[in-house]
Amino acid sequence: AQTVTQSQPEMSVQEAETVTLSCTYDTSESDYYLFWYKQPPSRQMILVIRQEAYKQQNATENRFSVNFQKAAKSFSLKISDSQLGDAAMYFCAYSSDKIIFGKGTRLHILP
Amino acid sequence: DTGVSQDPRHKITKRGQNVTFRCDPISEHNRLYWYRQTLGQGPEFLTYFQNEAQLEKSRLLSDRFSAERPKGSFSTLEIQRTEQGDSAMYLCASSRVGNQETQYFGPGTRLLVL
Numbered sequence: 001a002q003t004v005t006q007s008q009p010e011m012s013v014q015e016a017e018t019v020t021l022s023c024t025y026d027t028s029e030s031d032y033y034l035f036w037y038k039q040p041p042s043r044q045m046i047l048v049i050r051q052e053a054y055k056q057q058n059a060t061e062n063r064f065s066v067n068f069q070k071a072a073k074s075f076s077l078k079i080s081d082s083q084l085g086d087a088a089m090y091f092c093a094y095s096s097d098k099i100i101f102g103k104g105t106r107l108h109i110l111p
Numbered sequence: 112d113t114g115v116s117q118d119p120r121h122k123i124t125k126r127g128q129n130v131t132f133r134c135d136p137i138s139e140h141n142r143l144y145w146y147r148q149t150l151g152q153g154p155e156f157l158t159y160f161q162n163e164a165q166l167e168k169s170r171l172l173s174d175r176f177s178a179e180r181p182k183g184s185f186s187t188l189e190i191q192r193t194e195q196g197d198s199a200m201y202l203c204a205s206s207r208v209g210n211q212e213t214q215y216f217g218p219g220t221r222l223l224v225l
Contacts (some may be wrong), residue, residue: 004153023163033211035213036214043218044216044217044218044219045154045202045204045216046216047213047215050144050209050213089153091155095214097159097167098153098156098159098167099143099144099156099204099214100156101153101154101155102153103151103152103153104151104152104153
């Protein structure tokens with residue numbers, strides 16, 4: 001069975017600094033997709049970034065980038081120039097059809 | 112805004128009552144998913160549809176839970192004889208067909224069973 005592990009329940013970062021959220025997963029599939037979703041307090045889940053497993057190049061979306069290490073089954077999210085609006089619960093997720101989520105990392109942005 | 116919508120946003124009910132939630136997906140999306148999220152946890156998959164066909168159900172979906180998507184558009188999730196352990200956020204997501212397609216989430220229905 002596929003699993004997703006986020007080992008950091010909470011993290012804090014100073015505004016304008018860079019932070020990296022960790023994620024590891026386990027699967028025997030070769031074709032799958034990885035995502036980071038953001039869930040602000042009392043607001044809906046939104047997609048931050050996605051990575052296709054067959055692509056070696058790491059995905060980037062503006063201030064958000066990933067470090068995808070397929071052999072190590074690692075998929076970390078780097079947020080550069082952190083902003084107050086980045087404060088949220090971040091979920092790492094794996095998908096080959098349905099999505100399997102990690103338990104999340106709550107990110108605090110310190111002004 | 113033509114995103115995924117869910118109704119109601121909040122529901123309080125007494126133990127033993129039945130509740131029904133509705134999800135309207137993005138109009139061109141063929142796939143519709145239901146997830147359950149308890150406090151401090153990530154969402155857990157319950158079931159999904161492709162058009163009107165229910166293709167997979169999680170073992171989490173006990174026989175008190177039933178989901179339908181009769182015309183391949185909106186979907187309903189019904190919980191019969193609610194229990195306090197059913198208290199959670201119920202999330203709906205939709206996507207185009209294809210495992211590579213991104214799922215877009217609705218705002219969720221928060222259920223509290225007293």
